[in-house]
Amino acid sequence: MKGYRDIAGDGGSNIVEQVVAQQGRLAARMASVRATVAVVSGKGGVGKSSITANLAGALAARGLRVGVLDADLNGPSMGKMLGVRGQTLRVAPDGVQPAVSAEGIRVLSMDLLLSGDDTPVVWEAPTQAEAHTWRGTMEGTALREFLTDTAWGALDLLLIDLPPGSDRLPTLLDLLPGLTGAVVVTIPSEVSHLVVRRAMTLARERGARLLGLIENMAGYVCPTCGAVGPLFDGPGGEEMAARHGLPFLGRVPFDPRLAAAADRGRPFVLEHGKTPAGGALDAIAGALTSAVLPA
Secondary structure (H helix, E strand, O other), X not given: OOOHHHHHOXXXXXXXXXXXXXXXXXXXXXXXXXXXXXXXOOOOOOOHHHHHHHHHHHHHHOOOOEEEEEOOOOOOOXXXXXOOOOOOOEEEOOEEEOEEOOOOOEEEOHHHHOOOOOOOOOOXXXXXXXXXXXXXXXXXXXXXXXXXXXXXXXXXXXXEEOOOOOOHHHXXXXXXXXXXXXXXXXXXXXXXXXXXXXXXXXXHHOOOOEEEEEEEEEEEEOOOOOOEEOOOOOOOHHHHHHHOOOXXXXXXXXXXXXXXXXXXXXXXXXXXXXXXXXXXXXXXXXXXHHHHOOO
16 A cells, blocks of 8 residues: 555645546546445444444345445454454555455455554654644545555445544545445434434535434343343434434344454354344345345
C-alpha cells in the first residue's frame, strides 16, 4: 500500500490530477461489484462489527460472492472475526489480493498490515503536533487506497464496516459516490438512539440511501433453556425506524456464543443458524439481499 506522501507527491504537486486519476481507477474497480453497503452506527459499543461479520457469513451461505472492507482503520477487527488473521497479503499485477476466509469471503483490514498483536496504528505527520489535524486526511487517503488498490474481483456485495462517528458515512460518500446504501445498527438505549438519529440526519443531508435499521442486543438468550429475556429497558428500534421512515430489518438478541464465535473467527450464524440470534441474522441477510440485489 502507498502512503500519503506517495499519493501527494513531492510537496503535494499534481495531487488533484492524481486524485482524479485514482477516482477513475476506483470506478473501474467497483464496476465488478454489484452492490456496496456500509454498516454504520454513529455510536460505538452496539455490536456493529459483529453484525457485519455475521451478515457476510449469512450472505456467503446463500451462495453470494461477498467481500468485507474493514474501514475501522484504528480499531480493526474483521481479520479476527472472519478468521483470516495471519494471511499474507499478496500484490499481483491487478492489485492487492484480499485475504479469503474459509467461507470464501474476501477481506481487507488494516489488521492484516500490522506486524503483531500489540502494534498500534500510527499516522505519520510532518510533526507530532500536527498528527491530530492530519489524521482525518490520512485516514481518508488510506481508505481510498484500500478501495482502489484491492483486487476485489467480481462480487455480489461488498460490506464496508465503518467506525463509530456521525461523519464517517459522509466521508465514505466523498470517496465512493456510487455507494448502494447503508444499514444502521442500534441497541435498545436512549443514548444509542440519540446518536444514531444524528448520524441518520447527516447521512440523509448528504444524499445517502438508508436501507434500514437493525436492532442489536434486543434481549438476552438464556444459555440453559434458549429463551429470550429482556436485556435493555430502552426504546425499541422498530418504533424508531417507523418514525424516521426506514424499513425495520430485524432485531438480534444477544447470545453469549456470538462472542465465542468471533474469537474463533467463524461467523456465529453459520454454526447456530437455528437459534433466535442466528435466525434473525439470516432473515436480515435475506432482507438486505432483496433490497440491493433485485432478481
